[in-house]
Amino acid sequence: MIPDLFHRMQKVVRRLLIVLLFLVAVAAAVGGAAAWWLGQPLRMSSPSLELEIEPGTSPRGVAQAVADAGVQTDPRWLYYWFRLSGQGRQIRAGNYELTAGTTPRSLLQKLVRGEESLRAIIFVEGWTFRQMRAQIAKDEFLKHDTAAMTEAQIMDALGKPGLAAEGMFFPDTYTYAKGSSELAVLRRALHAMERRLDEAWAQRAADTPLQSPYEALILASIVEKETGHASDRGQIAGVFINRMRVGMRLQTDPTVIYGMGEAFDGNLRRRDLQTDTPWNTYTRAGLPPTPIAVPGKASLMAAVRPEPTKAYYFVSRGDGTSHFSPNLDEHNRAVNRYIRGGN
Structure with missing residues (x-):
């Protein structure tokens, strides 16, 4: 009686072991297949795809959005991956670019990290x-x-x-x-x-006539528009600072052009210089009321720390550089030479 019972129990145990080993083998196969799939590039309808994830989209909705964007895979498998990873709820809304070579694993990492295109x-x-x-x-x-x-x-x-x-x-x-x-x-x-x-203003020259950061911005915008050659930027700013110190009008063409707005046809005429606007620095003293363009960092620094110069005038040489003059007589000779073609 007892031996028969023992033999029957052995058979049951053997069968359970067989079933268990089978289940382990199946699990290993499934796990191996899943691991293989997670590392395989996803097939896509084009080399680069745009994926948009709206705020509040569920993991299932994200998986479907990936498929709708052109990733050729069953969205259910992506959804299962999102769920099993434990990161499905960490996916961030945004706009993403999916490129060739994207795997299910790298896709989830991109979405969780919010690596938007x-x-x-x-x-x-x-x-x-x-x-x-x-x-x-x-x-x-x-x-x-x-x-x-x-x-x-x-x-x-x-x-x-x-x-x-x-x-x-x-x-x-x-x-x-x-x-x-x-x-x-x-x-x-x-x-x-x-x-x-703020950074430029903190480095301003101690004797600057500029009264505020905004005035520095206005002057920097004029320097930006007057600069034909980067090496002249500091001297051009110095000319305007010199004029401000002695009460001269700035008399700079770019401010006149800005004040003309869409009426400017590409040619600046004498009558334009004589037509008053808030930005006409020929008819009005001091700085114009606003900047006339966006200055870069170099022009900002030139405005607050101009190059020391005795010049009060400058004229373009025609090659991008300027000729600087300390007085009107020399300036007129330079204008005659470079603008009118005189000797």
Whole structure:
């Protein structure tokens, strides 16, 4: 009786061991297949795909969005992977670029880390705010939330009510995620200019006639527009500082052109110099009321720490450089030589 029972128990144990070994083998095979799949590049409908994940999207919805974007895989497998990884709820909303070689494992890492695809927009030194807005308007990846806004409304939205937009946005390259707002990009450029201006103002010459950082910004914008050659920047700033010290009018053509706005046809005439506007530094003394463009870092530094010079005048030589003169007689001779072609 007892031996029979013992033999039956042995058979049961052997069967259980067989089943257990089978299950272990199956689990190992499934685990191996899963590990293999997680490391294999996903098939895609094109070498580069754009994936947009909206805020609040569930892991299942993310998996479906990946498939809808052009990844040729069953979204259920991605969903199971997201769930089993324990990171499905850590996926961040945003705009992503999926490239050839992306695996399920690297895909999840990208989504959890929020490694969004970034675009770039460039603001150039010497641009006006109108030119910046035109650059923004033609960028297809930005959300155009300022298109219907006036300059004043934009500055209100940026927390600078009553401040002119001209010159307030630092020229640089700004990266952003697809779908970012125009205001977000402008806010970064605004803060960058504030930092740069503060840094420059802290290094101003002790005897500068400039009364505020904003005056430094205005002068820097004029230097930016007058500079044909980088090496002349410091002397040009020095000329304007010399004029300010003795009460001379700045008499700089770029301010006149700015004041003319869209009426400027490319030719500056004598009557234009005599037509008064708030920016005409031939008819009005001192600095104009606002900057006339965005200055770069070098122009900001030139405005606050100009190169010492005895010059009060300068004229273009025609090769990008300027000839500087300490008095009007020498200046007139330089004008005759370089502008009128005299000897």
